[in-house]
Amino acid sequence: MFPRMVYESFRHQARRKLLAGIAITLGVAVATAMIAVATDIGDKINRELRSYGANLVVTPQEDTLDVEVGGVNLKPPSDGAFLNEADLPKIRGTFWHHNIVGFSPMLPVTVKLGSGSGAKDVTLVGTYFNKPLRFGNEDFTTGVKITHPWWKVEGKCGDGAAPRPGRVQDLPASCAWPDDNSQNILLGERLAAKLAKRPGDTIQVSGRELTISGILSTGAQEDDQIVAPLALAQQILGKLGAVRRVYVSALTKPQDALAIRDPKTMTPEVYDRWYCSPYVQSIAFQLEEAIPHSHAEQIRQVAQNEGTVLSRIKGLMLLITFAALFASALAVSAAMATAIYERRVEVGLMKALGASSLAVSAIFFAEALLLALVGGVAGFSAGALLAHQIGRSIFNSQISIEPVLFPIILAIAVFVTFAGSAAAIRRAVKFDPVFALRGEG
Amino acid sequence: MSTPGTLLTPKQVAARRAQAPHISMFARMLFRAAVLRRRRAASALLAMIVAAAVATAMTNLYVDVQAKLRTEFRNYGANLVIVAKDGQSLPAGALAKVESVLGEKTMAVPFSYAVARTHDGQSVVVVGTDFTRARLLNHWWKVSHWPDAPNEALIGMRAAAVVNPKAAPNRQPFELTFQGKAIQLAPAGMLQTGAGEDSRIYLDQSEFQNWTGIAPSTIEVAVNGTAAEVETSIRQLAQLLPSVHVRPVRQIMEGEANVLNKTRATLYASATLVVFTSALCVLATLIGWVFDRRRDFAIMKALGASERLINGFFAAEAAALGAVGAILGFFIGIGVAIWIGRVNFHAPVVPRFSVFPYVLAGSVAVALISAILPIELLRRVQPAVILRGE
Structure with a gap:
């Protein structure tokens, strides 16, 4: 009898059930999407913060002083210590290699521009643009295109024609960047203006004839410099495999009290916890382990600030998620209360026929449970879809939904539906059947 | 108004009723409906209040959070750099001019550079600056102790080994020479940034200028505001100081724009979802509340009320509910x-x-929609059917 009553109620009052079900579905969908976005926003914003560039720099241990004013290095170029280029792929072998977005080696060399008496000193920086590398069985590419996303290059594409939209190799981002194995260079925009050079022209650099593949604009000292493939800079310097410093861009965790402790003073357990947390300090420590004779340090301008920005945005999303959960809970309760309130006559009839309050409540709760489960499943799917859309349209990447969220969401849906129905059911049950049947109330 | 005083004669009551404006019956119906069904009215009002509150909070946050985040982003330091066009010193008074254009909200710090030699002939970059300003602009500088006495210098981590190899921590004075002129400096503290600053020595600008005779060549400026406001500042500065280049720091500007855009978009999506959900909540409650009163509707109709009057009545009720809910x-x-x-x-x-009118209009609109929807359904039903309780 009991299942039949529930079944008949759904069959005959399809419209009302549908309304309540829609309310639950929408409420759950919004809650799911918000929770998914809020749990993933930290990672997403962390990646966006990488557009500020590298947050770590690796230098040789016995590094000497940079004597650089206005982008011009005043030191003899072969001075000082270097890192070995062959050690760089080992960065991918560190514990937190998944958190390392990219790295770029830098090798500044002072070169003579032009020939004869008109020659002048300019800094040429050798680096990776988008270099394919291999560590173990893993292939990856890295370079300034990843670590210095604000670098803009202007120039002609491939065959010398203007960029054509729709062709991948003609996208502004990939156009005019020199190949890492070529003898082509990028000319800083202020230097280019001074020399009146354009993309495609050639330039005399320390006795070599190099082709300018593009004009580089960075808004910093590189605007007065030449940027070349690392191998070319090493040839000019005469030191194969030499790298002056490496910029590393890594996803890090905002620092806390543990992060800034000295690893030498830690107990083994604390040390393990520190080592296995992606703090900028522990990643620096692991970089030093990976690259022999190196010293890794955080670039404080970038590393110190991202933690604050990240925690602000995460905190904000958390509070908004609470608001969303509250609003959806209220919407579901309101819909349920309305649905039950409309059925007082039915309650009156049941009671007049001798049903106990408990039996009547049981029917309503069973119906609410059914609605909550169906609405919860539909809402979870819709919410997952919504989160996916938000991730794709805003961050251009997937927002992952933890499977563990599903039972939690379902439990919340059932709980909120019950809570929303409880007051209405109690009032409906208490209502005098005589009034209900007479249609008063 | 509803209970005539006992002192009035029936005639007086009649006269009073005749004088009372026609609207009073209408208002009274509205008022009585709310009082007699206060539980249902209260829950409808509560839904309305919550929706309006959420909408207000979200719009306020949406506008304000961007400003708040921009302030956070200023911790990244300067977003504009001013340099002389010829690569030499800036004109005198440039700093004062910059500050007069950009006003209170801006932080401008002058820097001047020279290459000096240590006692054993090593080159080191010495920078003259204003420590009070630099401290405010560059929050990320890790400084053990800021200079506060004359001839004290801030030593970069890596420069320390060069100027004073053995005695870096115990603050022994050291000597630097620039074009034959020597200066005695005491290390005040160490500076650590992980960037170029680590290989430099920082001095107070006036001491630096007395020693080297070099005036500031760079001013780093942190301008607070939207991208358009920063653009305006660049144009103003270029107009005022024709002999300088004003360059945006792309790394900072683009990073900020990127993070801010993504945050804004996320905030917008969330705000839309939350406001939508609360509108749904209002809709569910109000439809229930109007449906509930189908008997009132039927009686009014049976007593000969015109459709316009009934619609007007329910609309006014919903609008009143929406307005009160919006204000609270x-x-x-x-x-x-x-x-x-x-x-x-x-x-x-x-x-x-300024968002109040929008919240008010939105609340009233949602309330009206949720009232009209059930009325449209009820209109098709004969009053007798409703009154019979079917």
Whole structure:
């Protein structure tokens, strides 16, 4: 009898059930999407913060002083210590290699521009643009295109024609960047203006004839410099495999009290916890382990600030998620209360026929449970879809939904539906059947 | 108004009723409906208040959070750099001019550079600056102790080994020479940034200028504001100081724009979802509340009320509910926004009363829609059917 009553109620009052079900579905969908976005926003914003560039720099241990004013290095170029280029792929072998977005080696060399008496000193920086590398069985590419996303290059594409939209190799981002194995260079925009050079022209650099593949604009000292493939800079310097410093861009965790402790003073357990947390300090420590004779340090301008920005945005999303959960809970309760309130006559009839309050409540709760489960499943799917859309349209990447969220969401849906129905059911049950049947109330 | 005083004669009562404006019956019906069904009315009003509060809080946050985040982003330091066109010193008074254009909200710090030699002939870059300003601009500088006495210098981590190899920590004075002129400096503290600053020595600008005779060649400026405001500042500065280049620091500007855009988009999507859900809540409650009163509707119709009057009545009721809910909800929402600002950003959100008309219009519109929907359904039903309780 009991299942039949529930079944008949759904069959005959399809419209009302549908309304309540829609309310639950929408409420759950919004809650799911918000929770998914809020749990993933930290990672997403962390990646966006990488557009500020590298947050770590690796230098040789016995590094000497940079004597650089206005982008011009005043030191003899072969001075000082270097890192070995062959050690760089080992960065991918560190514990937190998944958190390392990219790295770029830098090798500044002072070169003579032009020939004869008109020659002048300019800094040429050798680096990776988008270099394919291999560590173990893993292939990856890295370079300034990843670590210095604000670098803009202007120039002609491939065959010398203007960029054509729709062709991948003609996208502004990939156009005019020199190949890492070529003898082509990028000319800083202020230097280019001074020399009146354009993309495609050639330039005399320390006795070599190099082709300018593009004009580089960075808004910093590189605007007065030449940027070349690392191998070319090493040839000019005469030191194969030499790298002056490496910029590393890594996803890090905002620092806390543990992060800034000295690893030498830690107990083994604390040390393990520190080592296995992606703090900028522990990643620096692991970089030093990976690259022999190196010293890794955080670039404080970038590393110190991202933690604050990240925690602000995460905190904000958390509070908004609470608001969303509250609003959806209220919407579901309101819909349920309305649905039950409309059925007082039915309650009156049941009671007049001798049903106990408990039996009547049981029917309503069973119906609410059914609605909550169906609405919860539909809402979870819709919410997952919504989160996916938000991730794709805003961050251009997937927002992952933890499977563990599903039972939690379902439990919340059932709980909120019950809570929303409880007051209405109690009032409906208490209502005098005589009034209900007479249609008063 | 509803209970005539006992002192009045029936005639007086009649006269009073005749004088009373026609609207009073209408208002009375509205008022009585709310009082007699106060539980249902209260729950409808509550839904309305919550929706309006959430909408207010979200719009306030949406506008204000961007300003708040921009302030956070200024911790990244300067977003503009001013250099002389010829690569030499800036014109005298450039700093004062920059500050007069950009006003209070801006931080401008002068820097001047020279290459000096240590006692054993090593080259080192010495920078003259204003320590008070630099400290405010560059929050990320890790400084063990800021210079506060004359002839004290701030030594970069890596420069320390060069100027004073053995005695870096115990603050022994050291000597630097620039074009034959020597200066005795005491190390005040160490500077650590992980960037180029680590290989430099920082001095107070006036001492630096007395020693080397070099005036500032660079001013780093942190301009607070939207991208358009920063653009305006660049144009103003270029107009005022024709002999200089004003360059945006692309790394900082683009990073900020990127993070801010993504945050804004996320905030927008969330705000839309939350406002949509609360509108749904209002809709569900109000439809219930109007459906509930189908007997009132039927009686009015049976007594000969015109359709226009009935529609007007329910619409007025919904509008009143929406308006009251919007007003109460607006203030609660402002409170929530201020609270979130305090908890998350440690700075109060400035209440934006300009959003009030939108919240009010939105609330009334949602209330009207949720009232009209069930009325349209009820209109097709004969009053007798409703009154029979079917």
